[in-house]
Amino acid sequence: MVPTTSTIRDHLAVYLSQQAMSINQFASQSGINSGTLSRVLNSQQPIAMNHLERITKGMQLPEDHFFSLYVDECFYHSPPTWRRLRPFILRSAALGRLDCIEQVVHHLLENLTYAPMLFEVAEGLFEQGQWQAAGLLYKNVSASEKYQNSERLAVCQYRLFRIALGDNQTLNLQAALLFECYVDRLDEADQIDGLKYLINVYYSLHKWDKVDELAQEMLRQATLRYDLQRHSNRKLSHEKTPEKPLCFYIFYSHLMRASVCEENMDYNSALKFVARYMDVSWVQEVDEETKRTIAQFQEWGRANTVLYRVMSGQHEVLTEYVEYISSQRDEIFVALYNILTSANRYDWNIDQILEQFADYIPYRTNFTEFGEYNQQIMADQYARFLAELAIYYLHNKRSEGINLILKSLESSARINNERIIIKCVDLFEQHRHLADDHEKQQYKFLIREVQNSNEKKTYRISSFV
Incomplete structure (x- = not known):
């Protein structure tokens, strides 16, 4: 990079001349010591x-007006110092000047001794939620250490994985595959959380073998760490801890394995896993977060015990299940999806139930009393819910099922879920005769959007090969 011809000093000198202002006057106006200002203007400081x-x-002028020139100031008009560059990176991040961060990082990493400092700044930005800027730093630090078998490289990949997760399922899968080979290099606490995030991605992608494999590994690690914490005489307060109480990960592994059994329609095995995450006899902690965690899994356990009976075809417990979820407002949408799936499988009429919970069909939030549902899982489940509802309506000769197919197709295209897209296309073609001209045009438009998205995806992938 070649420095620009003009400098901040040049702009300031022109300003003073145009305003017929002395150094003392501008010093008073800006709050800078006049002696300091004079030395700055004369390139002595x-x-x-x-x-x-x-x-x-x-x-x-706008605060970032001279930011591009300040990069030159730090590298060409004076020796680079971390004391100036660190606050500049932080301020650039706050103002969204990623271009300036990119330039600074490019120059700094010519000297790899700056990698740990940039990593520390990235960690701070990540904690503050400034993920774009943090991601830029992690990416560059990771590239500079790609031949190192370091924990810092693994943490960079972990953070980049977290930052990459979004609505696009194809990109989520790519991010998961890139990160998975680094997970065992992480600190034990980060490993447990990393496994949890990987499980959630593979769950939303219906990769059930991977969910089961990773859930077992998370159970192994969380149990070992819990036993060590319970029996060790040394204090662990100085050690890094996972995001949630250790019992959460043990319960969650059983919950995920129950979900795998559910998908395989093995409801007896699913109930055995429910019993495991409802067993709290071994938990010794009594802090509030642990109590909330236990309450959460107890709630899910009671609901799922009845649910798996419903899903196995026991229509006589459907009323009990509906009565139970009526008081669990945050769980109603998820429960409705399960009821719909069962109704379509066993040819039940659930019109009254759908009418009772009509206000909950367009789910509005991922939040519950106990925390937040995983965003990727919920987006996937919403698209599947719309498809199941379409199947139910069309089976019962209700033409509004066509509109639901289109909504499901739109939702699944947004998250690039190919399984549901194919399901929606199949459903629409089977019932095309029920669609009016407007719905056929909308369908054609959505298919074109899917095709364009796939072409862009192919281009993005091929550009990295």
Whole structure:
């Protein structure tokens, strides 16, 4: 990179000349010591970050007006120092100037001693929710250490995996595959959380063998750590801990394995796993977070005990299940999906139930009393719910099922879920005769959107090969 011809000092000198303002006058206006300002103008002193802020404010310009020139200031017009560059990176992140961060990082990583410092800044930005800027730093630090078998490289990949997760299921899968080979290099606490996030991705993608495999590994690690914590005489307060109480991961592994059994229609085995995550006799902690965790899994256990009986075809317990979920507002949408699936499988009429819970069909939130549902899982389940509802309506000769197919197709296209897209296409073609001209046009438009999305996806993948 070649420095620009003009400098911040040049702009300031022009400003003073145009405003017929002396150094003392601008010093008073900007809040910079006049002696300091004079040395800065005469290139006898580097421009510190707080000087840049005051100069910009004194000239009544947007805060990031000189940020690009400040990169030159830090690398070409004065020796680079971390004392100036760290606050500059942080401020650039706050103002969304990723271009400036990119330039700074590019120069700094010519000297790999800066990698740990940039990693520390990335961790701070990640904690503050400034994930775009943090991701840029993690990506560059990771590239600089790609031949190192370091925990820092693994953490960078873990954070990049977290940042990459979104609504697009294909991109989520790519992110999971890239991260999975690094998970065993992480600190034990991060490993447990990393496994949880991987499980959630593979769950939303219906990769049930992977869900089961990772759930077993998470159970193994969480149990070992819990036993060590319970029996060790040394204090663990200084050690890094997972995001949630250890009992959560043990319960969650059983919950996920029950879900795998559910998908395989092995409801007896699913109930055995329910019993495992409802057994709290071994939990010794009595803190509030642990109590909330136990309450959460007890709630799910009671619901799922009845649910698996419903899903195995026991119509006589459907009323009991409906009565139970009526008081669990945050669980109603998920429960309705399960009821719909059972109704379609066993040819039940659930019109009254759908009418009773009509307000909950367009789910509005991932939040529950105990925390937040995984976003990817819920987006996937919503698209599947719409398809199941379409099947139910069409089976009962109700033409509004066509509109539900289109909604499901739109939702599944948004998250790039190919399984549901194919299901929706098959459903629409089977019932095309029920669609009016507007619905046929909408269907054609959505198919074109899917095709365009796949072409873009192919281009993105081929560009990295």
